[in-house]
Amino acid sequence: MIYELVVGLETHVELSTKSKIFCGCTTAFKGEPNTHCCPICIGLPGTMPRLNEGVVQYAVAAGLALNCKIAEFSKMDRKNYVYPDLPKAYQISQHDKPLCYEGHVLLSNGRKIGIERIHIEEDAGKLIHQGGATFIDYNRGGVPLIEIVSKPDFRDVEEVVEYLELLQLTMRYIEVSDCKMQEGSLRCDVNVSVMPKGSSKFGIRTEIKNMNSFNNIRKAVQYEMNRQIDILESGGAVTQQTMRYMADVGVTEPMRGKEDAHDYRYFKEPDLVNIYVSKEQVECIASKMPELFSSKLNRYVNEYRIPLEDARLLAEYKNVAKFFEDSVKCARSEQSYKNCANLILSVIFSKFNSEEEKEIFNISVSSEEMFKLLSLQEEKKISNNMAKKTLEKMLETGSKVFDIISEADLQGVSEDRLLEICNLALNENEKAAKDYASGKDRAIKSLIGFVMKQTKGRADAALAERILKDIIAERKF
Amino acid sequence: MIFELNKLLKSKKVSAKELAKKYIEAIKREDRRLNSYVYLSEEFALKCAEVVDSKLRNGEDISILEGLPFTLKDNISTEGLPTSCCSKILRGYVPIYDAFVWKILKNENSVLLGKTNMDEFAMGSTCETSCFGGAKNPHNVNYVAGGSSGGVASAVAAGLAVYGLGSDTGGSIRQPASFCGTVGLKPTYGAVSRYGLVAFASSLDQIGPITTTVEDASLVFDEISLRDEQDCTCLGAKEKTFSHIKDNISGIKIGVAKEFLNLADEDVKKSVSLVINAYEKMGAEVEYISLPSCEYALMVYYIVACAEASSNLGRYDGIRYGSRVSSYTNFHDMICKTRSEGFGKEVKRRILLGTYVLSCGYYDAYYKKAHMVRSKIINEFNDAFKCFDVILTPTTPTTAFECGYSAKDPVSNYKADICTVPVNIAGLPAVSVPCGFDCKGLPIGFQIIGQKFHESKILNVANKFEEYTNACYVKKVTGGYPYDI
C-alpha cells in the first residue's frame, strides 16, 4: 500500500523580552549557573508571579504575523507536573484560553498550514546529568516562551522544514525571538502518523520530543514514518506514545516510565489576574509591526523587478533588506534597483563568512554612500566594473565614494576620444575585427577589453561596443 | 493597648528595650506551658528596640507600631529567621527575602519577638498538626488554642506579644482568636498582600491581625493593608479604618444569620443573644436572615482549598530548600520519600484529595462545580448586603476543643469551621470579637461580616460593642500584661 505522511508541530519559541515572564531577572543566555535567579525563579515558598507586559505584546505580535485571531479574553493556568527543573512543580501556562488562535502559514507550494493556537508560558530550568549525579541551573527557568501549535497539515517532511524556516524568519523579523536552534530558543515536538494515501482518516500518532535541528527533524520523521509503515504492513498497530530521537544512531525510541505517567491537573492560576487584549491594543501592536518577509518578497519582485531568488536573499534578513531599501530610496530607475541588488549579493555578501554575519550586516558603507555610488553607475559616469571595485574598496577601508573616485575618473571619456581609441583598437587588433565581421560575435569582447584597458575602465562599455560595431560595419573588414 | 503603649514610649516612661525585655522574659517564663512560640528572635528584637530608643533619645517622632513587640505566624517569610510552617519538610529553611507585611513592619522598627505556632501548613483547626506540638489555650491549657493561627492567638491572649499577624484560609485567624478570647480580623481578599505568605490555598488565604482590642486590630490593619505590586491580587484597603472606628451605629442594619446561630452550643447561643441585645440597645436594627447556600460552603472549601494546596505544596521536593531523606535510589524515589516523611497526616490527606479532584475526569464534577457553587454563595451574600450593613454570626459553634480530642471522621472536624469558611469563599472581611465565657470558663466570640473592602464598617460595629461592654476579656484570665497599662 502507498502511505501518506501526516505531521503536526508544537513549536516552542523563547521570546527575547529583556526580563523573565514572572520576575525582573534577565533572560540573557548563558551566565554562571543560578545567577539569573531570584526567589520567584526558584519557587521559594510565598513567592508570587507578576506577568511581564512585554510577553503579552510579543505574543500578540507573533500571533498577528502568523495570521492568528487574538483572544479578547485569556488567562493563565497551572500545569502541574513534578520534575526537578520545574521549581514550583507546576508550569504557569495557558490551557483552554490561549492568547492567539486560528492562524495559518502559506508555503511556497501553495499549501496552507493551519495554526491552531499560540499560548504563552514559562520555560523550565536546565538539568545536566553527569556521572550518576544531576546538576540543576535555574537561569533559564521563567524565560518566556510561546508555544505555536500547528494543525496536522503537513504531508511532507520538506514542508515541515520550510514551515520552521519561515517561522524562524518571521519571529526574527518582528524581533520577538532570535530563534537560535543551537541555543534552544526554537525547539519543537513533532507529531507523526501515516495513513493510506487518499484516506482522510488519520492513523495513530507518536510524538517525537525536543527536536532542535532541521536535519534531525528530517531524519527523525523519515525514520518514524518508515517504522510506522513497517508496523502497519506487518499487520500491527502503532502505539500512541512519546518518543525521543537518538541522533547518534538515527532511531526513535519510546521515552516514558511509570513514574512519568501524567495528568497535568490544569486549573486557573489563582495568583494572576485575567488578560484582556482590546481591539485598540491589537491595532496598536499591528501598527508598530514591521513589513513582513512575504510582503517584502512580493514588493521586491513586483515593484523593483528583482528576480525571485535574489529578492529572497535580500529580504531574508531585516538588516540587509533595510540597507537595500534605504540605498534605493531615491533611485529612479529599475536599473538602479537591479544594480543595487547585484552589488549587495555579489560584493557585500562575499565579505561574510556565515549566515549570522549576514544577519548582523555590520558594514562600513552607509546607505547614503551606496546611493551615491548607484547614481554614478546609473548616470554612466562609472562602469559596472568600476562600481564593484569602488564598493570593494569602500568596504575594506571605510572610505567614501569620492575618496576613491577622482574628478578625473568622473570626467569619463568624451565621445571624440572614445572614437579615437576605438579606431586604435581596430587598427591594432585587425584579426579580431575580421573575426567579428565574419560572424564570430564573441570577438567584439576582446576589442571592448582593449578600449577599457586604454581608458582605465572609465569608458562606457556599452557606448564603446556600439562605436566599435559602427566602425567595423563602415570600414568593411 | 497599642495606643497606650505608643504613648508610654513617646513619653519615655518606658524604653522600647525595657518593653521588649519584659515580653521576652514573659515568653521564657510562660511559654513552656503554652508552646505558642516555635522560634524566638531575642537578639533581633533587642536590636530593633535599640534603634527605636536611639530615635526617641534624639527627639525623633515614632510611628504607631514602632518599638512594639509583636509576633508573626510561622508561615510568613522572614529573611534570616526560620519560617517552617511548623512542618518537618521545611525544617532548617531560612528565607532569603521578606514577606511584604513584614517588610512594612520592619521598616517601622516593629520589634519581632519570634515566630508562632500553627497547624502544619495552616491545615487544621487545633494547632495540633504542628510538628512542634500544639499551642495551648491560655485560659485552660488542657484546651487547644485553636487553629491554624493558634500560636498567635495564644501568645496575644497570654500577653506574650502586643499583637500578632496570622493567616486565614477558612477561619484560621478568627477561630483561634475566638477560642483564646482575642480579636481576630480576616481582611477582604486582596486587602493585604500575600507576598511572602507560604501559600496554602491561594484564592482564599489572607493575612490579618490578632489583637486584644478592636481598636488595635484597626491600627494594625491600617498599617499592613497597602497595595503591593508583588501580589497582583492585592489592591490594598480603600481607606484607613481607624478614623471610623467610633462612628455612630444607631440605625445600622445587622442581619443575624440564623442557620449559624442554630448550629451553636447553648452557651454560645446565649452569649451571642446578649450581643444582639446590646446592639439593639445601641440603636441598631437587628433582623434574622437566612443564608441557605452557606451549607455548601464547606464542600466548596474542601474542594477548592485542597486542590490549590495540592498544587502549592508540590514544590517541596528536597532539592532547593527544606529537608531531604538521606537514602534514595533516584529522583523519583527521593522526592516521594522526602514528601512522605516530611508531611504530616492531615497535609497528606489534603494533598491527596486535592490531586484527586483535579485529576482527569473529575475536574468538572468537583473543581468546576465548586466554583459555580462559590458564585452562588457570593450572590447570596451580595443579596443580603442589599438589606444589611453587616452580618452577625457566632465565630464558632463551640468553644475550644479539649487537647487531643478529634472526631473519629475528618468530616466532623471540618464541620466546626462552618461559620468562618463561607467568608473566605466569598472573599469578605470579618472580625471575631470576644463576648463572654462558657460554663467551663472558655472564651466565646462572635463574628461580624462585611461587604468587600468594608473593614471600616465591621471594625466600627465591633468596636461599638467593646465600648458598650467596656470588655477586655483577656485581662480577667491570663493574669495581666507583662507591662501594666
Place this chain on the structure above:
Amino acid sequence: MTREELEDIALLCKLNISEDEMNDILSDMEDIISFANKISAVDVKDCGFKVEDGLQNIYRKDEVVASFPQDYILKNAKTVQDGFFYLKNGESGGGERLDI
C-alpha cells in the same frame, strides 16, 4: 475510591502510602469524597459563574532588575556543587521531561 485509584493519585502527587496507612487513608478519603460528592446535587443554574470575571490586566513592565547573588539562591539547598543545585546518587533524571 479503590486502592488502585488511591495509588495512582499518590503517584501523581509523589507520596508513598505504606501498608499501615493504606486502609486508614482509604476510609478517610471515602468519607471526604462522599461529603464532597454532595456538591453535585447543588443547583447552579443561575449562579452567574463566569471565568472571565475578576481583576484584569495587572502587569509588570519589561524591565530587568538585579538578580540575587548565587550564594543566596543556593543557601537553603542540602547539596550544591560549582554553583549548581546538586543531586548525587542514583539514576536521578532517569526519565526525561516531557511537558515543555
